[in-house]
């Protein structure tokens with residue numbers, strides 16, 4: 001039995017998420033002593049051969065009207081059909097918004113044991129056992145499943161990617177979907193030129209300490225210099241200073257970046273719950289007693305309006 | 321229009337999370353429980369459907385008697401009635417099967433669950449429920465308008481939003497955006513009084529499988545001490561980020 005991986009693409013392009021899923025699946029297959037097959041949907045404009053660098057050499061592409069826009073049932077049903085046809089008993093999915101919509105549907109259709117919010121590669125494959133985060137990263141627990149079919153959804157950026165050598169071959173494929181419940185996409189509104197938070201490797205985040213939306217230009221400048229995404233605390237989104245999709249924390253997006261820079265954020269428990277998995281945390285706060293310093297790797301006590309411009313200057317000097 | 325709102329009973333967001341001494345379970349000692357924040361947005365949206373479009377709103381929870389105060393709070397906020405399925409919510413699939421069994425008997429037009437619950441962060445119940453009922457599913461739903469038997473919805477996607485249409489009956493996994501933070505309601509005295517007499521049915525669990533086994537819990541590794549950098553020495557910070565943390 002092989003491992004199947006859902007290789008998401010965005011308007012035909014693969015992203016780091018895609019490669020991370022490929023690599024997660026390839027390593028899992030290796031532990032199981034079996035092979036891995038990738039599936040991607042719609043028209044692909046990127047070079048699928050790239051996927052080989054992450055351990056997936058065989059990729060099936062299902063395209064046509066059914067896959068021109070995202071429909072969670074169609075993707076779930078197609079994955080189930082491909083899994084059956086290709087003898088795959090384990091499906092790997094990256095926990096993007098689309099991945100999280102597809103996986104539970106698939107698990108019911110394929111009668112699969114489902115483990116989500118996974119933070120590491122499997123610790124064992126018989127039975128399949130993986131570590132997952134619970135209570136918004138305030139705890140971890142090993143889950144295992146003995147179901148004959150399985151689906152694992154890992155948190156984006158949790159395991160990372162390392163490109164190797166190798167190449168993939170993509171072949172056209174087709175399955176029949178049958179009658180499925182329908183949703184119709186009427187509009188897609190993508191923010192241009194921004195790095196979506198769940199996949200951002202570096203994140204610059206601002207809190208109420210920044211006083212007002214007009215002061216975000218320095219956050220954006222810093223983000224641009226570091227090729228980072230921008231985020232904010234909950235009150236900042238609730239007051240409409242920043243869009244809701246930038247709200248991180250227990251009730252917003254949980255992130256897992258390499259670097260998280262928190263500017264003017266106190267570090268409330270609900271905020272920390274969503275960001276504490278960041279590998280390196282920098283806190284800039286005028287209050288030396290701010291709780292965030294206890295969760296930080298590097299701390300700067302100072303006025304953001306003085307510190308951030310100096311940080312920007314130092315970065316420019318470093319890059320030059 | 322009959323609306324079912326799934327309510328998860330979860331530790332308050334300020335809770336310190338501890339596990340029992342054998343690390344087999346979450347330690348509920350001294351923990352305050354609340355309506356899962358994601359479900360509260362969905363419940364409020366359902367109350368609007370009641371007030372503006374004459375919907376009836378049923379709140380449902382899978383849990384033992386200890387979860388009843390949470391269901392009573394949903395009634396105090398404005399749900400018409402509540403159902404508690406008397407079983408421990410062992411995992412997402414088990415919960416979805418229990419709610420699906422009730423939904424099959426009652427033909428709801430709309431089922432609103434949360435995108436995830438903040439205890440086990442499974443993000444499974446809404447989608448599994450949709451699949452068990454064979455109804456359209458919209459996850460991470462940030463907008464919902466219903467007209468007759470048609471719905472227009474908005475969902476969050478990586479780096480944006482998508483608008484969709486679907487026909488009822490349907491299931492959503494909701495979050496903030498369905499209503500805003502300021503729209504959430506704190507139960508008032510009248511609501512609390514009337515909640516005491518609103519129907520809360522307790523139903524036995526139906527057969528349900530669980531396909532996962534839970535091992536032992538652990539807490540995150542303690543963070544090493546913070547390195548403080550002088551506010552006027554940002555070159556030092558950049559150097560540390562480059563050489564020590566290796567993130568730039």
Ligand SMILES: Cc1cc2nc3c(=O)[nH]c(=O)nc-3n(C[C@H](O)[C@H](O)[C@H](O)COP(=O)(O)OP(=O)(O)OC[C@H]3O[C@@H](n4cnc5c(N)ncnc54)[C@H](O)[C@@H]3O)c2cc1C
Pocket residue numbers: 206207208209210232233234235236247248249250251252263264265266267268269270271274284285286287290302303304305333357
């Ligand atoms: C149910 C629930 C769920 C929640 N979920 C979330 C969540 O998901 N995410 C989240 O973020 N919050 C969440 N919260 C809110 C959380 O409790 C805090 O209120 C919030 O995180 C505080 O945001 P803040 O740090 O931006 O603002 P504040 O707490 O007001 O902190 C502002 C900080 O800025 C500093 N500051 C002020 N001026 C300057 C300056 N010039 N330079 C540098 N620093 C300065 C201050 O010292 C202070 O530490 C939730 C709350 C509840 C009740």
